Amino acid sequence: MLRNYFKVALRSIFRQKAYAFINIFGLAIGMCCCLLIVSFVVDELSYDKFHPNSESTFRIALDRKFPDNGFQYARSPMPMGMTLYNELPEITAATRLYNSFGSVTIEKADQYFDERNVIAADSNFFDFFGAKLILGDVETVLNEPNSLVITTEMAEKYFGSTDVIGKQLEMQNIGQMLVKGVVEPLPSNSHFHFDFLFSLNTIPSLYNNQFWGSYVAYNYVKMEASSVPIVERKLQEVLQRNMEPQIQSILGISWQQYEEAGNAHRYFFQPLSEIHLNSNLQWELEPNGSASTVYLFAGISAFILLIACVNFINLATARSANRAKEVGMRKVLGALKGQLVFQFLAESIIMCLLALVLAVGMTALLLPFFNELAGKSIELNAFFTPLVLFSMLGFSLLLGVAAGLYPAFYLSAFKSVTVLKGKLTGGAKNSWLRNGLVIFQFAVSAILVVGTIVIYQQLQYMNEKSLGFDKDQLVVIERANLLRGQSNPFKSALLNNPNILEVSGVNTIPGRQVVGGTFTDVTGDASDRFLLPNLRGDYDLISTMGLEVVEGRAFNPEVVSDSSAVIINEAAARIFKWENPIGKQLQPINGPIYNVIGVVKDFHFESLHQEIGPLAIFASNLNARASNLIIVKTNSANVKSTLDFMDAQWKKFIPDRPLAYRFVNEEFGALYQAEQRSGKVFTSFSVLAIIIACLGAFGLAAFLATQRTKEIGVRKVLGASTFGIVQLLSKDFVKLILIANLIAVPIAYLAMKEWLQNFAYSIDVNGYTFVFVAIGSILIALITVSYHSIRAALNNPADTLHAE
Numbered sequence: 001m002l003r004n005y006f007k008v009a010l011r012s013i014f015r016q017k018a019y020a021f022i023n024i025f026g027l028a029i030g031m032c033c034c035l036l037i038v039s040f041v042v043d044e045l046s047y048d049k050f051h052p053n054s055e056s057t058f059r060i061a062l063d064r065k066f067p068d069n070g071f072q073y074a075r076s077p078m079p080m081g082m083t084l085y086n087e088l089p090e091i092t093a094a095t096r097l098y099n100s101f102g103s104v105t106i107e108k109a110d111q112y113f114d115e116r117n118v119i120a121a122d123s124n125f126f127d128f129f130g131a132k133l134i135l136g137d138v139e140t141v142l143n144e145p146n147s148l149v150i151t152t153e154m155a156e157k158y159f160g161s162t163d164v165i166g167k168q169l170e171m172q173n174i175g176q177m178l179v180k181g182v183v184e185p186l187p188s189n190s191h192f193h194f195d196f197l198f199s200l201n202t203i204p205s206l207y208n209n210q211f212w213g214s215y216v217a218y219n220y221v222k223m224e225a226s227s228v229p230i231v232e233r234k235l236q237e238v239l240q241r242n243m244e245p246q247i248q249s250i251l252g253i254s255w256q257q258y259e260e261a262g263n264a265h266r267y268f269f270q271p272l273s274e275i276h277l278n279s280n281l282q283w284e285l286e287p288n289g290s291a292s293t294v295y296l297f298a299g300i301s302a303f304i305l306l307i308a309c310v311n312f313i314n315l316a317t318a319r320s321a322n323r324a325k326e327v328g329m330r331k332v333l334g335a336l337k338g339q340l341v342f343q344f345l346a347e348s349i350i351m352c353l354l355a356l357v358l359a360v361g362m363t364a365l366l367l368p369f370f371n372e373l374a375g376k377s378i379e380l381n382a383f384f385t386p387l388v389l390f391s392m393l394g395f396s397l398l399l400g401v402a403a404g405l406y407p408a409f410y411l412s413a414f415k416s417v418t419v420l421k422g423k424l425t426g427g428a429k430n431s432w433l434r435n436g437l438v439i440f441q442f443a444v445s446a447i448l449v450v451g452t453i454v455i456y457q458q459l460q461y462m463n464e465k466s467l468g469f470d471k472d473q474l475v476v477i478e479r480a481n482l483l484r485g486q487s488n489p490f491k492s493a494l495l496n497n498p499n500i501l502e503v504s505g506v507n508t509i510p511g512r513q514v515v516g517g518t519f520t521d522v523t524g525d526a527s528d529r530f531l532l533p534n535l536r537g538d539y540d541l542i543s544t545m546g547l548e549v550v551e552g553r554a555f556n557p558e559v560v561s562d563s564s565a566v567i568i569n570e571a572a573a574r575i576f577k578w579e580n581p582i583g584k585q586l587q588p589i590n591g592p593i594y595n596v597i598g599v600v601k602d603f604h605f606e607s608l609h610q611e612i613g614p615l616a617i618f619a620s621n622l623n624a625r626a627s628n629l630i631i632v633k634t635n636s637a638n639v640k641s642t643l644d645f646m647d648a649q650w651k652k653f654i655p656d657r658p659l660a661y662r663f664v665n666e667e668f669g670a671l672y673q674a675e676q677r678s679g680k681v682f683t684s685f686s687v688l689a690i691i692i693a694c695l696g697a698f699g700l701a702a703f704l705a706t707q708r709t710k711e712i713g714v715r716k717v718l719g720a721s722t723f724g725i726v727q728l729l730s731k732d733f734v735k736l737i738l739i740a741n742l743i744a745v746p747i748a749y750l751a752m753k754e755w756l757q758n759f760a761y762s763i764d765v766n767g768y769t770f771v772f773v774a775i776g777s778i779l780i781a782l783i784t785v786s787y788h789s790i791r792a793a794l795n796n797p798a799d800t801l802h803a804e
Helices: 001-017 017-045 079-086 151-159 225-251 255-260 272-278 292-319 323-332 337-374 386-412 416-420 431-464 478-493 541-545 560-564 570-575 639-653 664-672 673-707 709-717 722-756 765-795 798-804
Strands: 056-066 070-073 093-097 104-108 112-117 118-121 133-135 147-151 168-171 175-183 196-199 217-220 264-271 476-477 501-507 518-522 529-538 548-552 565-569 585-588 594-600 616-619 631-633 661-663
Touching: 017 196, 017 272, 017 337, 017 386, 017 673, 056 079, 056 570, 070 264, 079 093, 079 217, 079 225, 093 722, 104 196, 112 431, 147 151, 147 168, 147 264, 151 175, 151 431, 168 631, 264 272, 292 673, 337 386, 337 673, 431 529, 431 673, 431 722, 431 765, 476 639, 476 664, 478 501, 478 631, 501 541, 501 639, 529 570, 541 616, 541 631, 548 661, 560 565, 560 594, 570 594, 594 616, 661 664, 673 722, 673 765, 722 765
Parallel strands: 118 196, 147 175, 529 616, 565 594
Antiparallel strands: 056 070, 056 217, 056 264, 093 118, 093 217, 104 112, 104 168, 133 175, 147 196, 168 175, 476 631, 476 661, 501 529, 501 631, 518 529, 518 585, 548 594, 565 616, 585 594
C-alpha cells in the first residue's frame, strides 16, 4: 500500500511539473532562509559558551553617576577583582585584562609592524578562558614579567613556523618579550580576541595599581549565579572602605558628602555568555551584537517559513478543481476517505522532502555569500551534525503533514456524484481561508519592506548627517609619535602642497575611544566633579577639524598662557551650568588649573547611538609632546596625488617605516558596521519573502481563474472586453493587498520606532514610506497575477463553455 502511495504521488508530481516546481521551489526558499537565519541566531546565542565554566564567570561593570550625567563602563578599577577574591568567600577566582595600548609596534629583523590585538593578562588567564595552548605550560606561561603568548598566525608571520618557544620579540614602549607559548586564535564567537597576550606584571605600574578611581581593567570573577545578589550588596561595603580614604585625600570630603553631591558607583556583574548580546557599554573590548536583532531575525525566519507553508496550501487548493474528477472516480472505484487522505498527505510529504534536499543544496551555495553579508564564519559542516540532520528531517515530515492536512481533507471530502456531474462549488466556500492566507503573506512582506526602507534611511542619515566637523576632508596619519622632535618640520613640509589646507597633531580622533578624567569647577563646589573626555592636540586643532567656535576664541600659539587653557563644547558648559563659561577654571584630580578660553559648537565624537557628551580640548606645541596621530585637512581634488605627496614626505623623515593612514569618514563608518550588516541581511530576506508571497499570489490567481472559467466564458459571450475581465479578476487582489497594508502599517510603525530607539539621533518614520510600500505591493501583485488573468480572458468562450 505504501509503495502504491509513493508511485501515485510521484506520477502526480511529474504530471504537473510546473505546479510541482513552483510548490517545491517556494518551500525550498523558505527552508533555505530558515536554515541560514537559524544558523545566524545559533551562532549569536553561542558566544562565549565555549569558555570553561562560562555559566559561573562574570565581568564586573560599572554604572557611574555624576551630579548631572552618568556613564556605564565595561572597565573597572585594577584592584577590584583581586580585592573581592581576597575578601568575599563567594568569589572563587578573579583575573584581569588590559588592552588600552592602541597600536603596538613590533620590531623584527629591522622591520616594523603595527599590531592592534594586544592584551595584557594575569597569570591565570587560561583558567578563565577557552584559549587552546598548543605549546607552553598553562600553569606558568604568564607567570614571569615579559612573558609572551602568540597565536599560530602570528608565529607563522614573525618566525615562519610555530616552533617559537624561547624566541624574542621587541614590543616598543613595552620591552623585549620572550615567547613562552603558542595558542590557537580564539573562536569567532568570543567577545574578545587577541594576537599577542603578555603577562600583566610586565608593567608594574598597572599590575600594582591600587587606585579605585581609575577604570582601566576588565575584571572577571567566578562564583555561583545564585551568589550574585549577595556579592553585589557586599561589594558596596568593599567599595566604600577602599574609596573613602582616596576621596578624602583628593577632595577633602567624606564618602557621605560625596554621595550626597550626586555621585554614585553601582557595580554589577555581567554573565560571560550575555556580554555579546546584552552589553553596549563604554570601552567594550569589541563591538557587540544585539539581542533585539537576533530575535528580529528569528521572527523573520519563522514568518518566511510560514509564508512558504501558506503557498503550499494555496497552490494545493488551487489545483483541487483539476483533481476533483480524479477523486470522484477513486471513490466510485471503492477508495475510502482515509486512503485518499493518506494519498494526498504522501504527496505533500514527498514534496517537502524534495524541497528539503533542494534547500540544503541552496544553503551550501549561498552560505559563503551569507557569511560575507552577515560578517560570520559559519561552516557548512555545522548543518551536517546528527542533531541538525534529524531535526531537519523531522521538521520536513511535520511540515509535510501540517501543510498537506487541509488540502488532503478538503479534496477527500468531495462527493463523487456531485463531482462527476460537474457541480463542484466547494472552493468558493473556503475562499475566506485562502484570502486570509494571502493577506497574511503580503502583510508580512509589507512589514519587511518597510523595515528595509527605514533601516536604509537611517544608515543614509548617519552617513550624511553633519557631525559638526569636516570628516570628509580629514586624513589621519598613524604612528606620528615616530617623528618625535621632527613633528613641526614634517607639518611644514606637508603644508607646501596646495591641496593640503591644514595639519595638526592629536591624541585621538572622533570615532575612536576618547578617554579623559574627572574635573571640577575651581570657583564652584569642589564636590561637583564631572567626567570630561579629552582631545589633546596642537594649536591648529580647532581649525584643522573645522570646529565652530561659538564663544571666546580658538588656541593661539602667540599667547603663552594658552598652554594652560582649555576649550570646552556646549555640552560641558551645560553640565557645569555656566551661562558665561569664558574665564571659568577647570581642574583635574591633582592636576593644574586650566582657564576656559572658548566654547565650540557640539560635534559628534562618538557614534550616533550616544548623545553628544561633554568634552574638553587642550593644546600644546606639537614637538613638546609626541602626538600619536596627525590629522591632515585636504581639499577634494587630486586625492591620489595628495596621498602620494604625503607618502613621499613621510619617507624623508621616517625612511624605514611605511606611511599608515586612514580617512576619518571610514573610521566613523566602522561604528555602524553591525547596522550595515543587519540592513543587508534584512534586505536580502525581505526580497525573498516578497518572491515567496508572489508565488502565493500566483497560486491564488490560478485557483480563481480555474474556478471562474465558466463565468468568464459567459461574460465574453455577453460582450465583456479582455480588459474588463482582467480588471474583474484583479480587483480581488487589490482588496487583499490593501487589507494587508492596513494590518502591516501599525505593526511596522511600532517595530521601527522601537528599533530607532537604539540611536540618540535618528530619522522619523515617514508616512510616505507606507504609501510607497502599498502602491509597490499592489503593482507587484498585479504583475504576478496578470498571467492567469490575461490567459483566462483570452480563452475562446466556445471552447470554455463546451468544456464546462
